Amino acid sequence: MARSSGSLSRYLVTRLLLVIPMVWILLTIVFVLMRVAPGDPVQAALGGRLPQSVIEQKRHELGFDKPLIVQYGHYLGGVLTGNFGHATSQNRSVMDIVTHEGAATLELSVAAMFFALILGLGIGVLIGRFRDSPLDVVGRLFGIITYAAPVFWVGILFQLLFVAKLGVLPSSGQADVLQNIDLQNHAHTHIYVLDAIINGNWDDLRNVLVHLILPGLTLGLLVCGVFIRLVRVNVIQTLKHDYIEAARARGIGETRVVLKHAFRNALVPVVTVVGLQAALLLSGAVLTETTFNWPGIGQALILYLNQRDYAAVQGIVTVFALIVVGVSLVIDIVTALIDPRVRYS
């Protein structure tokens, strides 16, 4: 027991130390990319609107007149202290953007994961159980198509069906105007679902949930293909094990065998893959947010890119990088806690 906990802590320390070069490289890539950008950041964001002297002053304030290496040091130091910079085009800090728009993206991502897990686990177990049947073929085809269809096209198709044809769901936004104002005025976490629950306003909650269905489902479909494949393969493999045979021999029904015995073991690798989907989810969120006019951080990124606000873009991309590294770290630790084999390798 003592030995195993020692190896676990050693694994955790190594894993934590590996984060440092990873973050450093990502930050350096971001910094270099934003510095080779055409033109001067301040000029690009404010040029034409302000006199040259003001721009010079702003350059000095933001430190753009200093040598690159000093700027680089400033940038790394800022990130270390949780200061991701300031948008040039608006009087907003990147941290402010992250807490507001980031909350909307988090809400969308959680909804997407919810749909992806339900669809992925459900379909995966079903077609793994009935392997090589027509159902299996349909299920696998579904997996391929969810991968091949661009996420924004799926979103448009949903809009055609549920908004234009059936008129049952809203086409865009995070909430209707009235509810939006209400939630903005009584904000606690900026996560609308949570805020509505905290406020005890069920009308708001219903409105927010209705707005969440289409974007969540669209982004969820993008991710669920991976789960379908994975769960199917795992169910097939687990069903070959001796203990499944033993369970069948004891006269346990096939449905119970699949759900109780095989499903649980097929679930372990899914935990790891959920974390690996973070990058895909963020890429998909940028497109989904644009499709559904969802006021999230992906849409904000595109907005600031269009305004050539390099400072804001750099800050947002930095946050993305930290999220990806952070999620993979958490997942690795969780996996190590669940699966002892990982820490011994």
Place this chain on the structure above:
Amino acid sequence: MTSEFMAPAATTTDAPTVRRGRFAGIRRALAPVREARGLPKWVLYVGLAIVLLFVVFAIFAPWISPYRFDQYLDSHGNRFPKSVVGGHPSAKHWFGTNALSTDVFSHIVYGSRTALEVIAIAVVISMLIGVPLGLFSGYYGGPLDRTLVLVNDAMFAFPSLLLAILIAFLLRGKFSFLGDSFSGIMSAAISITVIYIPQYFRVIRNTVISVREEPYVEAARVLGAKPRTVIAKYVFGNVVQNVPVIATLNAADALLTLAGLGFLGYGVQPTEGAEWGYDLQRALGEASGGVWWTSVYPGLAIVLLVTGLTLVGESLNDLLNPVLRRRQLLPVKITGPELEMANADAVMEERS
């Protein structure tokens, strides 16, 4: 997505074949495709047929397409209808017209040209950079290798579309010296390239590391072959068989990235060529009004081409990867006394 296809292939230790041309390695690597039978072959053929359809579209676009992609006037100088006012699919416009009064079917045809050009350039460039990088990094090892792997992992972890958007943003207008229609294609292709270099690097490097320790490579080294010779003659041939699989699967993914870039306005611009992702961006505003033809057809084109490329890639993987490959056994003809013996054996076996 692609990682599961990239298990380093077991290496073949065949004696050198008789035919030793420059492409002997590639030819040997592709031999299983010719031998393919059964389902993988049909999957491959269906995939190839779909891809071929779009290749034909791309090459003969001006002859197949009823109008030019940016044409909005008919021969009498009358403007085509806009999508919302009478742009329904009709005899004149099979797939209808879009918000800019251009023909949707022509956009599908010319769009395949844009798509395939971007994909081809992106795949070739990322191959040309990623494969040698992986070869040398894997063969020589050392601190350079470790640094490259770290950078590679960092880029691999990062959301790929974001990276592409950033590069596309930085490259905007950088290739204007190539002319109007090609500059957009070039900058889109380069921004996509950046995502896929790490994939080639990773697979090639890992395979090289396992090949490097094989006895025949060691033998070549012992005989005094220069590192360059060892890499070119002994390592490359056994590593290159992974490339077609990654290339086709990347091509499928690259098309999705291109469409994503176009949808966000950072891909090929409307003046530079027809691009399905951009068409979908234009169609987005009309969707809730019930205009379906401007979005359904370009989307279907993307899905079809991506599926085609994926089918080719996956069946190539099944056929080329020795671990997954199921060899077709040649039927053995037994005649005369041997046949009787065999029958007797079978009967005995059945009884026991």
